[in-house]
Amino acid sequence: MEILNEKEFEYCLSEIEDNFKLENTSIDEIKRSDNLIDKYKLLRKYLKNLDKTEIYEIKEKINRFLFINEEREWQKQGISLGLNRMNKLLKLLDNPEDYLKVIHVGGTNGKGSTSAYLQSILKESGLKVGLFTSPSVISNNDGIRINDDFISFEDGYDYLSKIKSIWLKNYGEDDFITYFEAFTAMALLYFKDKNVDFAIFEVGLGGRYDATNIFKKKVLSVITNIGIDHIGILGNSLEEIAYEKAGIIQKKDHVVAYPSPEDALNIIKKVCREKDAKLTILEKTDIKNISLNSNYNIFSYGKYKNIKTKMVGNYQVYNCALALLCLEKLEEQGLLSISEKNIRNGILKTSWPGRLEWVSDSPRILIDGAHNVDSINNLVSFLKKLKYNKLKILMGVLKDKEYDEIFKIISSLDAEFYLTEVPYESRKMTVDEMKKVLKKYTEHIYTFKNPEDALNVILKGNSENNVIVLTGSFYLISKLRNKLINKEQVID
Structure with missing residues (x-):
């Protein structure tokens, strides 16, 4: 394209x-x-x-x-996990990571949302906060931002050119750094140059061998909910995946964890004991008076009563509470002091594109990057609470996901399904492969090789009482989201 x-x-x-x-x-x-x-x-x-x-x-x-x-x-080089190239690169760049106060966020689901809550609250208190996330949803430069501003394409291209030139000069093209490694290094340099107060880094894939796992010292490591994802890359069991996620934990670290399933949590506890890291686990019983709405949530956590979030879905209550627990741990270290007013305002102002995000009222269009069993379950639970005349779902999944279980869960909805291919050549399932699986559970299936063709068809002939959902992959929704809101799109 x-x-x-x-x-x-x-x-x-x-x-x-x-x-x-x-x-x-x-x-x-x-x-x-x-x-x-x-x-x-x-x-x-x-x-x-x-x-x-x-x-x-x-x-x-x-x-x-x-x-x-x-x-x-x-x-085009693809994914290549490992830290050897990254450590070599950062040494050439004078180790910019050593100059940052880092909050490192790993896990399976909720990484982006938890990071967004943290950044919004810290920003509301007057701090300069860097945020690194992936994949892109709004624009190709949205993964690196300071407060509300994405890195400019001019700065981004300058940093990429510098990184590429330095690597080629010292190591040539053998075992060349991946794009994600260069993108991570770019964020480190940018945040150092802009002298941010805190830098929040979301793990890209896994944890142990992810390019972000290069910090010698952090102020906090956060592990959100752990579930089955990236089968064959991270492992085939919850324990194996949890072990990879827990790989971000360092010696004497301060760790805040979501109350994941017991098998996963036991792995985190074990790694923390081995690393002599201080672990704090979010207590679900501290979260009370939950009220869910299609446009907002209200809940109480600890001393904070009737907190309101604009990010919807039951799981956002727990992501927000996890962020509040993180703030408590930062305050205990003497790193900050934030007023309750700034905390409440920061939470209310938090938004995160592609997570149960309404992008149109007529017809009602919801986009959600649900791409594994846990997140699909959350999406289905949310949709079952809505009132609508007809439900249409446009989706595509990647072949390294639990696609059979994903299709089984989402087919419990009385919906029409519009299948299309995710724009990720090496990992995509074809529409024929997806249809073969989904057909075991429902007959209401239409297939489109091109996502834009699927979108054009699903948008035709809708009443105000219809709900259209785009889901299955962040790579898919990022391609279509900006077409719906008439903004600059992410180019793959």
């Missing part, structure tokens, strides 16, 4: 020629190039030091093209 084309380039160039002075030799050099990417690189070079507000959008458009092209080419 092309991000920008020759026509877009000509538009950028004409805007610059009409409004800003570039030497004729520069313009001629750009126009002589036959390669579109080279044209953008040359144009970027000549605009680099042109610091004018009026040209910011054009510069960002140019840098977005280059950033996403670099990302797309780099990602």
Whole structure:
């Protein structure tokens, strides 16, 4: 899929020629190039030091093209877990991670939401907070942000270019760093350069060998709910997966954990004993007076009465309570002191795209990145409480998921199913493979190889009482979400 084309380039160039002075030799050099990417690189070079507000959008458009092209080419390398490359890279970069106060968030479900609650509350108290998450949902640069601002594409491309150049100079192309490793290093450099008060890092995959697991010291390690996910990569049992998740725990660490199933929790306790880490587990009995609504939740936790969240779903109550417990542990370390007013406001302002997110009222459209058994169960539970005339579900799943169980659970809903392929070539299931599984549980199935075709069909002929759901994979919903709200989309 092309991000920008020759026509877009000509538009950028004409805007610059009409409004800003570039030497004729520069313009001629750009126009002589036959390669579109080279044209953008040359144009970027000549605009680099042109610091004018009026040209910011054009510069960002140019840098977005280059950033996403670099990302797309780099990602062809695929996933390669391990910390050897990452440690080598960070040494070359003067170990930026050593300058940060890090909150490291791992687990299976709830990592992003818990991180979002923490960032919002800390930000509300006047702190400068870096947040690193994946995968992208809003835009390709949304995984690195400080408070409300994503890293600019210009800064992002600068950091990627620097990282790539340093690695090639020292190690060449053998055992080349993955894109996720470069993206993680980019966040570390950016947060260090911007002097953030806290840096929250969400684990990408697993924990033990994830690129984020390179910190020598952290202020807190957080492990959210653990369930079965990434079978064959992390393990085939809950205990094996929990062991990988617990790999982020360090010696003398401060650990806050969600009350996961006993088999998983026992592994976390064992690792904490071995590492002499202080473990605090969220007590579900401390959460009371839960009131759930399709647009908000209200609950009480400890000294906080009638807390209101805009993030919906039963599990968001527990994610929020886990974040509050994290704040208590940070306060015990003398790292912060936050007023109850800022805590309540921070919680109320928290949002996280792609998690039970209503993106349209007419028709009602809900998107949710549920992609494993636990999160699909949560989604089904939420939908069963809604009132609607007809339910339509557009979904796709990856082949390393418990897809049979996922389809079995979601087929308990009286719904029409629109199956499509997740835009992740090496891990996707074909629509025929998905249909073969889902057909065991329901007959109301339509298939579309292209997600956009599926979206176009599912949006036709809906009454206000219909509910449309997009789910099954963050990679899928990120592709479709921005089309629904008419914003810049994530490019895969």
